[in-house]
Amino acid sequence: MPDNDTIEMLIHQALSMMQRSYIPYSNFAVGAALLCEDGTVYTGCNIENAAYTPTICAERTAFFKAVSEGKTSFKAIAIAGGADRIPDALTSPCGVCRQVMMEFCNPADFYVIMTDGPNSCRIRTLEELLPLGFGPGNMKIRPMGGQS
């Protein structure tokens, strides 16, 4: 679990990224701040699209920015969301974003920090949010016809 100063810093960045969201369709802004193992932080916001399905969530924006810059080890992500860009009830990551986290993070040791303001958050491990999730560890090749 990151220390309190780090959690505060991530929350601050997630809240501030809500202002960058491109949300002409839902008017629901989400900001994220992803802490890498080496201490660097990648931020993200949701980016919507007139065709709807190309929309990307804030969490995946942050992950894909980080991975595309060569980062593959992560400690925690802070998430803030709300209509009209005002942080509201704790925003929990969608199922697709949880699956993307599962690809790159140790579920027992990756912390999802959901916040609705500078002094309030709920923290869960990825394992708590995606119990028995399917990830790279499940893809170990077994001998043909072999039993697991």
Ligand code: THU
């Ligand atoms: N959204 C996120 O960015 N992250 C989440 O965890 C939940 C949903 C976005 C997608 C869409 O732009 C808007 O919030 C409403 O669903």
